[in-house]
Amino acid sequence: MGKEQEKFAKDFGERLKAASKRKVKIVVKDQYKDAMDILSDCEVTDLIPGIIGPPGVGKTLLLRAYAEKSEREFAWVTGDEGIRPSHLVGSFNPAIVLSKGFTLDSFEPGPLLKSMVHGGVFGLNEANRLPEYVQNTLLEPFEERSVNVQRLGRIEAHDGFFPVLTMNPEEMAGAHRLSEALRDRIRVWIRIGYPKKEIEIEIVKVNCPEYKLSDHAIESVYSLVSLTRESTDIEVPASIRAGIAIARLSQRLAEREEEGEVSHGVLSKAASLVLSGALKFRPGVDPEKAVATLIRRALGAGRR
Ligand SMILES: Nc1ncnc2c1ncn2[C@@H]1O[C@H](COP(=O)(O)OP(=O)(O)O)[C@@H](O)[C@H]1O
Ligand SMILES: [Mg+2]
Incomplete structure (x- = not known):
């Protein structure tokens, strides 16, 4: 390894440690307390919640805090036109496939699959901006708590897997609609506004x-x-x-x-x-x- 790479590897390791030690700073009162409680109710009753609120009111932070409280991993993805199912589930690394074939060794899991395997909290921001066929790939994980990984098979999610959608209120009605099928999987809507x-x-x-x-x-x-x-x-x-x-x-x-x-x-x-x-x-x-x-x-x- 060259000097520069060595320094990068060392600093990178330190940054990894720093990130894992960081605690969420959050005020859990009023609407945030209510939202926390409902999230936990949804989890107990096996219902998938959607959090609706304008940008920057603390939707992502709330999910991060919820995951931290229950000592789980938190992963999140923000929807846009460029996202493919493989960005959520994962894909094979062609270079490794050459030597190892289509095995788990050559598979790089995406955030959704990691959450399903480890039992994490999975936040999907602006799901309405995902192309409809990508929204459709979420139906099975959300409804059946299982997913088919090409060439590797169908897995069932860990009990701790908890998917949550977040959206901006204007986009509920806007040009980018949440597909009817996906909307139907979201059973509980939690509204967060600007705080008191x-x-x-x-x-x-x-x-x-x-x-x-x-x-x-x-x-x-x-x-x-x-x-x-x-x-x-x-x-x-x-x-x-x-x-x-x-x-x-x-x-x-x-x-x-x-x-x-x-x-x-x-x-x-x-x-x-x-x-x-x-x-x-x-x-x-x-x-x-x-x-x-x-x-x-x-x-x-x-x-x-
Ligand atoms: N309840 C809260 N307690 C502490 N900080 C908050 C709270 N709600 C929002 N914030 C602050 O606002 C920022 C934006 O929150 P974020 O979760 O990214 O918003 P959203 O996902 O709704 O766009 C946070 O990084 C934090 O600094
Ligand atoms: Mg956010």
Whole structure:
């Protein structure tokens, strides 16, 4: 092995360890607590759930936390036109097939098959964006808890295999429909929306552990992001992530500029840096002006 490869192998090993040690940071209260409970009810009753909610409200995080709580692996796939059944189930590596033939040695399992074999939680994001024939390959695993692996045979899933779909609400009705057959396999629909004020504030705090943000600063960040969710000019409002980013950046700016507290100026600067790319406005709206107006409406004209 060359020097460069050796260093890569060493660092890679460390990164693997780091990932396996990482714990999920999640606020499990209110809608998140309810969703956790229903997930567990679905599992007990053998019903497949779908989680519906706008991007960034914590659907994937919730599944990760659910898997962690029950000490299982978590795998997830995001649907798009390019995904083939082999991306989910796996495929033979042609180079190894040459020497070993079509055996398990030459087979590289995909995330769905791994979850079925090890008994993991399997999150399928935006299943509606998968081509219909790929959606159809999910029917057997979801309904019968079995799957046919070409040339290797049909396996039955481990008891711990738990598939869950996640989707954005607009896409429920949009051009990309979930196939009727797949939709029929999803028996329980869990809705998650933007969290209540106290919960979102707690989420922001949990995600900024190294900063001690004042209540005033966090409240201001919350007023700003919640305002974007009410505006009719905005197609895609600020996510929880955007709020976290504004909170972190404004704290950092305050430290760098040696202001004790996060000031109005620092907050508007951070907000405009984050929001100018985070929001999607209706056609015809000037984003720069709209962001400035939002900041003025949420934070006031300034002076503090
Ligand atoms: N309940 C929560 N507790 C802590 N952080 C959360 C929570 N919900 C959302 N977040 C934050 O929002 C981010 C986006 O969540 P994610 O699960 O990726 O959303 P989705 O899958 O709905 O698009 C997370 O990485 C986390 O920082
Ligand atoms: Mg997600």
